[in-house]
Amino acid sequence: MWQLLKIELYKIFRRPRTFIAFAVIAAIIFLIQVALKFGGEEYVGMMMSGLNSTFDAPADQVMNGYFVCFIILNLLLIHVPILVALVAGDMISGEANMGTLRLLVSKPVSRTQLLLVKFTAAGIYTILLLLWVALLSLFLSMLIFGTNELFVARGEEVNIISAADILWRYIAAFAFATVGLITVAALSFMLSAFADNSIGPIVATVCVIIVFTILTQMQIPFYDNTIKPYLFTTHMLGWKGFFYVQGEEGVTIERSIENLPAIIRSGLILLAYAVLFLFTAIWYFKRKNILS
Amino acid sequence: MSSIIQVKHLSKEFRDIKAVNDLSFEVPAGQVYGFLGQNGAGKSTTIRMLLTLITPTAGSIEIFGMELRHHRKEILRQTGAMIEKPDLYKYLTALENLRIFALMSGMKVTEKQLMDQLAMVGLAERAKSKVRTFSQGMKQRLGIAVALVHDPRLIILDEPTNGLDPQGIADIRKLIWHLSRDLGKTLMVSSHLLGEMELIADNMLIIDKGKKIVEGKKEALLNPDTVQVEIMTDDKDKAIAVIRETNWKDCLAASANGTVLLEMQKEDIPQLNRTLAERGINIFSLRPKHTLEDFFLSLTKN
Numbered sequence: 001m002w003q004l005l006k007i008e009l010y011k012i013f014r015r016p017r018t019f020i021a022f023a024v025i026a027a028i029i030f031l032i033q034v035a036l037k038f039g040g041e042e043y044v045g046m047m048m049s050g051l052n053s054t055f056d057a058p059a060d061q062v063m064n065g066y067f068v069c070f071i072i073l074n075l076l077l078i079h080v081p082i083l084v085a086l087v088a089g090d091m092i093s094g095e096a097n098m099g100t101l102r103l104l105v106s107k108p109v110s111r112t113q114l115l116l117v118k119f120t121a122a123g124i125y126t127i128l129l130l131l132w133v134a135l136l137s138l139f140l141s142m143l144i145f146g147t148n149e150l151f152v153a154r155g156e157e158v159n160i161i162s163a164a165d166i167l168w169r170y171i172a173a174f175a176f177a178t179v180g181l182i183t184v185a186a187l188s189f190m191l192s193a194f195a196d197n198s199i200g201p202i203v204a205t206v207c208v209i210i211v212f213t214i215l216t217q218m219q220i221p222f223y224d225n226t227i228k229p230y231l232f233t234t235h236m237l238g239w240k241g242f243f244y245v246q247g248e249e250g251v252t253i254e255r256s257i258e259n260l261p262a263i264i265r266s267g268l269i270l271l272a273y274a275v276l277f278l279f280t281a282i283w284y285f286k287r288k289n290i291l292s
Numbered sequence: 293m294s295s296i297i298q299v300k301h302l303s304k305e306f307r308d309i310k311a312v313n314d315l316s317f318e319v320p321a322g323q324v325y326g327f328l329g330q331n332g333a334g335k336s337t338t339i340r341m342l343l344t345l346i347t348p349t350a351g352s353i354e355i356f357g358m359e360l361r362h363h364r365k366e367i368l369r370q371t372g373a374m375i376e377k378p379d380l381y382k383y384l385t386a387l388e389n390l391r392i393f394a395l396m397s398g399m400k401v402t403e404k405q406l407m408d409q410l411a412m413v414g415l416a417e418r419a420k421s422k423v424r425t426f427s428q429g430m431k432q433r434l435g436i437a438v439a440l441v442h443d444p445r446l447i448i449l450d451e452p453t454n455g456l457d458p459q460g461i462a463d464i465r466k467l468i469w470h471l472s473r474d475l476g477k478t479l480m481v482s483s484h485l486l487g488e489m490e491l492i493a494d495n496m497l498i499i500d501k502g503k504k505i506v507e508g509k510k511e512a513l514l515n516p517d518t519v520q521v522e523i524m525t526d527d528k529d530k531a532i533a534v535i536r537e538t539n540w541k542d543c544l545a546a547s548a549n550g551t552v553l554l555e556m557q558k559e560d561i562p563q564l565n566r567t568l569a570e571r572g573i574n575i576f577s578l579r580p581k582h583t584l585e586d587f588f589l590s591l592t593k594n
Contacts, residue, residue, distance in 0.1 A: 007392050015383055099379025103438070106343040106375070107396040108368040289306075290345035 001117065004109060008121035012087060018125070021083035022132055025076070029136040032072050033144060036063065040145075047153060065142030066150040066166050070243065072137040077177055077239070081184040081209050083129065088122040088188035089201035092285070096196040096292040111286050119189055119278055126181045134174050152243045159245050165254050173239040176267060180236035183270045184209065186277035187232075193281040196292045209233065232273045238266035296321045296446055296478045297342065302351030304337050304502075311337040313502035315351070319480055319495070324472045326493030326510070327482035328588060334502035335482045336376060339450050342480075343373050355446065369398055372444035374452060378435020382424035386415055386434050389423060390441050397442035406441070413437045414463065428455035436467065447471065448480045453488060461488060468492050486588055498588060520545065520581040521561055523552045526574040534571045540564060 012018050036043060041059040048062075092115070095101035104114060150166050152159040161169070187208065191201035212233035215223060228234045241263040246256035257263065297319035304312040312334040319325040329335045340346040342353060344364055353360040355367045380389045387406055394401045410416045413433040423431065432455055439447055452468075453461045465488065471477040472494075483489050489496065496513055498505045506513060525531045528550050535544060535554070543556040556564070558580065565578055 003395055007395055011381065011384075011392070014388075098381065099377055100381060102340070102343075102345055102375050103373075103379070103393065104396065105345055106368060106371075106373050107393070108365040108398055109396060110365070287347070289347065290340065 001113065004113070004117040005120055008117055009124060012121055012125055018087060021086060021129055024083060025080070025129070025133055026136060028076060028079075029072055029133070029140070032075065033068060033141060036068055036071070037144065040068075061148055062151045063145060064148035064150075065138070065145040066147060066163070066170075068141040068145050069138040069170065070150065070152065072141070073133075073173070073177075073239070076133060076137070077180075077236070078213060080129065080133065080177075081181060081236075082206050084122075084126050084181050084185050085188040085202050085205035085209075087125050088185035089192050089205050090198040091118045091122050091189055092192040092281075093195040093201050094192075094198045096290075097198050099292060101292055102290050105290050112282050115193070115278075115282050115285055119186070119281075122185045122189055123182055126185050127178055130174055130178050130181060134170070138170055150243070154244065159243065159247075160252055161243065161245060162252070162254065165252075168255075169242040173242045176239040176242070176263065177236075179267050179270045179274075180232075180239070183232050183236070183274040183277070186274040186281075190277040190281040190284075193285045193288070232270055235266035235269045238263050238270075241266075294321050295319060296356060297325075297480065298354040299338075299342075300352045300354075302338065302341065302353065303349045304334075304341060304346060305349045310502050312341070312348075315499065315502065315504055317497050317504060317507050319478060321478050322472065322476050323478060323494040324468060324492050325478070325480045326489040326496040327480055327499075328484075328486070328489060328496060329482075329499040331484070333499050335499065336450060337502075338499070339373075339375060339448055339480075339482060342448060343371070343375065344368070345375075369442070370445045371448065372397075372439035372442065372446070373448040373450075374435040374439045375448075375450050377454070378431045378438070380423050380431065380434060380438065383422060385420050385422055386410060386426075386437075387419040389434065390437055393438045394441040397444075399442040401441065409437050409441050410434075412440075413467070429457060429460045432456055432460070433463075436464070440471070444477070446478045446480070450482050451484065452481060453483060453485055461485070465492055518555055519558050519561075521554045521556060521564070522577075522579045522581055523554070523564075523568070524550055524576040524578075525552065525568070526550075526576070528552055530571075531568060531573050534568060534573065535564075538567060 040063040044059040044062045048059075092101070095104060105111065147163050147166075149163055150161040152161065184205065188201055188205040191204050192198075195201050212231045215227055216231055216233045216237070241259060242257060244258040246253045246258050295318040297317075299318070300316050302312055302315045303310065315334070315338060327335055327338075337346060341348050342355070342360070344360065356370060358367055360367055381392070384392070387403075387410070390406050390409060391401065394406065407416055407419060410419050413436055415430060415433055415437065418426070418430065423434065426434065432452065436449065436452060439449065449468075453464050456464060468479055468481065469492065472479055481489070481492065490510070493510055495508065496510055497507045523531065528547055531552050532544065532547060535541060535552070540554060540556055540560070543554040545553040545555045547553065554564075561578070561580060565575065568575055
């Protein structure tokens, strides 16, 4: 199994297209960091203008590495799934398209084993992509902007989290985001098992994410209880929960999380979706006639 | 002689199309088994069923005396295949491709072993070139190296000479002879190049529309007691009339464009020639049809 996994990882990381996602992420993060370095105070001013008028904090205190990372994650975690789909959606259909799938399936490896190994490889790629996001958005921002308290705006209120109470929240948030992106990888992987060309599963995954994200963000009461709870994109936003804290008389309680059960529930729902997508892919692929 | 492959009543249906229809055959050990049929005859579907790429609708496949469904891994570990086009990872080198497929077959191979394999197919000097830079012939040879890299007992090659120039075809022919005669491998080779199959195969199976037409030793198939004889005369109708007066009247098979076709005993041909000449019929040519191509076309033209 380990040998097969090494082969799959070797194939992924010997393809130039694999590194497109890493380059795109680096470019976006760099652009955001440059913009905030030179226009950060203006941005903070705009953001604070919608808040309760009693809140007042100097912009240079608000603008720090943790705050920049929070902004980047808000912007980026909607788009990273598209980059995950580029690789996960190509795992099986790409082999069919190249004509190598028939060689793989005629080797002494079971189809279930082949799919599990391929999915694990897609998962490892996803984790590496998130580590790359973490390295650039968190650690590089900490170097460039320094560290201080994190100001998290929620409607008209602001949660203020002390600098010593932040890092573990980011680690937890990235771990949660990993689960969310693995779910996207599983969806893309499942669609890949159905197809014989790479474009179809990638485009289909992107379409599903766009439609579900629009539905998730629509403020229509009818959808709030009927559709939204069942969309995996709704639960992918659960990482923000680690930055929503409990307070007592206006003071934030250290190491607190406002609604941990909701985060756990969202994480379990995402995992359930991932397992469902993966098992559907295996069930279908075991019966598939390889005609490519 | 023991059989390496035993196929019994194999069928495959795709919706309402019967791609393979009640096909049974046996591949003897240590021989080159030619698998012939027109495009769409069901050759590739059959080969894909032997390699578990396609699930049969009915029938059974035994390889090395084991049922394929229940002993898939053991069988595939000892089987090498090149299926249709030799598609490989174009962004990897020849050496990398070879290593990947050796490892997938459960073989740990040294770089020297891989290089020896590439040398055998004449690609040692291009070992570190990316496959995307290879010509069709080089890809074909690399595909064969991939099929052989784990030293299989059974080698299945689907159209191995596709896209090769005459020298490349001759090289593949020599390689197949070497594998069969020197190394004792069993090869099942499908091809539409009938002349090539005539040169390399010991046994043959011809299928048409998914069904077996004929199977047997090459010599027996190409030199049977009864042969087809094509006669070209200046008066086809008169020739037919004469033949109808003789004991060969039931041998008439067809006639067209000045030629008469008979199926008859080989030793009767000189007597037929004399009879027609004595009755004043000018014979331009009298040709026993016994090349594989003639044989194949006579079997499949209807």
